[in-house]
Amino acid sequence: MTLLKRGLSRRRVLQTGLAGIIGTGVAPMIFTKGAWAQEFCNNPTGDTVTFGLNLPLTGAYAEEGADEQKAYELAIKHLNGEGDGGLLNVLQPSALKGNGILGKKVAFVSSDSQTKSDVARAGATRMIERDGAIMITGGSSSGEAIAVQGLCQEMGVIFMAGLTHSNDTTGKDKKRYGFRHFFNAYQSGIGLAPVLGQEYGMDRRAYHLTADYTWGWTQEESIKNATEAMGWNTVAAVRTPLGSTDYSQYLTPILNSGADVLILNHYGLDMVNSLTQAVQFGMRDRQANGKDFQIVTPLISELMAKGAGESVKGIFGTSNWHWNLQDAGTIAFTKSFGAAYGSPPSQAAHTAYVQALLYADAVERAGTFYPPEVIKALEGHEFDGMGNGATLYRAEDHQCIKNVLVVRGNESPTSEFDVLNVVQEVPRETVAYDPAIFGGELGPSEPVPMC
């Protein structure tokens, strides 16, 4: 039996031993399961390797989840050498050959996380334990990402985070096995504040409405710090329950509060609802303190802008990426995605696609699927050509450091997808920060836990 050749860890003896004692009928099953004859979790032995896609297909962020799924399927096609190759052709440096990963064809399994941390974790566990996923990726809320990232650390499986914007993901909750390509709230603050100052002046009075959970708080804090540093005042910061549908009772007090800017720290449906309702309250037609009243949405995506429709015109926010950029990587990805699905990709789709490629590239460079080696290959990796300019996967916190986009709602869209304009690309030197400010500990990569 192969088990004996590799030497028995104490834990494995106990696991198999107990199973054997309790039900002898069970034991043969476990030995044949194959998962026990490998030195790390789900070492691919056949000619395929499986990605586990953890996507919110229902719930508040379902729209982002659906777009991520399209992007992953496209990335997997490209990795396997099908289609036009997409970003494989422009990634610099690249070890990808377009024949799968280390010669193994890429397959995937998926799971609907329902935008709930619990369900996301159960789905990830299923994909690791039953379907043999070598890597978990996806998710579009920070709660989900942090929960799944913690699980992956315990299981010894690499997690490539999808859309998660909270400072905590690569801050106080960072993990050795978790990696984030997306930017974070802190970077939104640094990137957005100067543009706001330039457009709206330095003596503004801001009123925050904040989704009452960790992401909302970190964003509120980041934006508050950045705007107050340039001279703005904060009139009030009001927390609204996550998933509220009617914001009217939070909007009425703003009208006569003396504030002249409303900052909405909401995301997904919450933001679509709060922004639409704020506009219905006539906030954008108001005057306050002798200035035009303004609304700012620090994090915005094309999907949300589409949902908010008319209301989003002229409103400032930040994005990780936008399909309208003119570099080679963006053009290649937009074309490839558009040809496949008939619409341009969202930033969620982009980050998902890039994460899948970066993982594959790291495995190729490491020459093995063994997670600690892959982690080493990703840490401190410097690359270019993925649409965000030169990018660094920082070793200290596994956060990608790259340009941040300041965007503005398009006043005269030419199509239903043309809803945001890129106003400014904030260079990565400006939005880089000291990883120590958020604390947290990555933890060890070895010994590799066994799932």
Next chain:
Amino acid sequence: MLTMPRNDLLLFLGFAIAVLTMPIWMAPFGAAYPDLLQRFMIYGLFALGFNILFGLTGYLSFGHAAFFGVGSYAAVWSMKLLTIDALPAMIFALIISGIFALAIGYVSLRRSGIYFSILTLAFAQMSYNLAYSVLTPITNGETGLQLNINDPRYLDRMFSAATPSVPSPTMLGLPLTGFTGFYFCAGFLIIAFFIAQRITGSPFGMMLKGIKSNQTRMNYTGFNTRPYTLAAFVISGMYAGLAGSLLAITDPLAGAERMQWTASGEVVLMTILGGAGTLVGPVIGAWLIKYFENIFSAINENMLARFWDFLPDGLDHAAVVVSAKFVGEGWFLTLGLVFVLIVVFLPGGIMEGVRRIASWIDRNRKSTPKSASPKTQPAE
């Protein structure tokens, strides 16, 4: 145990064997992986406890998930502050959820019927909303409460130095992951089943059933029913707390969503689906729903295409399109339909179906004893 009636003993042994051999007979259904099996055990325990309240006394609580969530939080806190060992975590969870259930039960049981349902619903929703927002220092809000490397774990620190990585829960040094975790949970499910069986058969259980059939009459006979219903409520809340702590032990995370009213609705579905008032029914209901949620929901169009492959062209495509509405993301639709059919036609749940089939076979055997043997498979 020796004094148990023979039928009870057989039921108990049958149940225990069925549970322990689950990794074998679940394999053909694609469900024999530890995480799902653990969930089968945990939610089975949850439904078993819910049934002690709803099945025996008839009080329909729409807020039971709150106790489940409180149990989870208590267990994770015990693992953060005291020790990574599972037993203190479970004891702590039992105590906290018991106190919580006592407080909520004391207030809610002043009313009955739908008012009781609304009261429990209101309490659970308040717990959920607060856990999500202002109680974040305790619950860690939306992210969920997790173990960290630098948790104090005072008891563990007395005996050993800090580990370099986040430890995973153990019981007396035995790590509770994979199949070990399953057998750990299975053990508690079997114990809990035994206790539930004893409660049902005891004078206390008879009293609860009396309350269900006619509380007014019970009151007129001179019984003060309140202490009995309250006891049932607390026991049932502790079952939920225990289940919650087991979920937190096998997967050390406690999130607020598991307290939401839809989660309470789920345990109601489980119990009704299996058969309220029976012992095995709720557990089967829980297994069925968790199976649907995890396996049925993962079926995608490719799998369906393979399944319907034998049909002629065009027809197989139509079959895929139609059946795709009921699996994958649509699994909840199937569940809803099954649930409505059961409530309308089989108010006693799956167990009533089993009983009806059994008595139908029985009748046939009696009337035509000779032709009975080939008719073991009922036509229904």
Next chain:
Amino acid sequence: MFEVIFLQFLNGLDKGAAYALIALGLTLVFGTLGVVNFAHGALFMLGAFCAVLFRQLITLETVTLDPTKLSPWGSPLEIREPLVQAWFGDFGAVLLNYSVLFSILLTIPVMLVVGIALERGIIKHFYKRPHAEQILVTFGLAIVAQELIKSFFGPNPIPQPMPTDLRGAADIGAFLGMQANVITYPIWRLIYFLFAAVIIGGVFAFLQFTTFGMVVRAGMADRETVGLLGINIDKRFTIMFGLAAVVAGMAGVMYTPLLPPNYHIGMDFLVLSFVVVVVGGMGSLPGAVAAGFLLGILQSFASMTQVKDLIPGIDQIIIYLVAVVILLVRPRGLLGRRGVMEA
């Protein structure tokens, strides 16, 4: 400070009107049929999706691909030709603009049929069964309805635009002779308030001043005696169920511009509407209306920063807190009749 409180009060009235309208149908069903209808939220949702369907019908387009031109993402440019405008010209444009209001015409018959079919098909078999089983079967029906909608319309909310003239806010302060631009309120919310008031008044008038209403009220008080008088009370109750479905559906339609409907919108309102009904008193129509306004106003004030600073988190639990207190202190609710579900 005065204008803040005034606005918050106005907002409370507005919210309260929505709550009352949703709770009205629920009370109607409980009061007449004695059925606890957990599918009421689903009826609200179905109404909202009538509006969605109507808008989808009138925005049908012919799409022609122009392969000579490419969109920026590389697929052939689509040229869309709206059909309704092509057929009806100016009237088509008006229809499109006011689609929310016009969709009520579709909603009323659809919801009437849905309501009557539901009552005749399933709910009538549950009159004699315990409340717990009524809750369960209607809960199951609600799941089926929302999952059906999900599988046809997808899980995402579908925004419904308001008529262009009714967007933005009205300056109520100036209208009442106060300082301009201080007390403003969205026009559509004011319309919703008026709409709710009209519907609630209409239902009351219908029950109070028509023979049909009189018979139904008599049936609510004593079903058997009315039956003995040779009146087919069952038929009238069926119609009442249909009416309740219509009220719920219209409430849903009018809410769509404020909140893009998705399949889950009904469940979100369900818990709330039950709390309103229980606070008002099971089966009491005036109670439901009063409780709706009370809870709306309380919630509005609980959301103010000044109050939240005093009691953190109060805005999230106020509704449930009121329900608990009412149920413990006065179990028959604010205006409930003595003896109805009093236990």
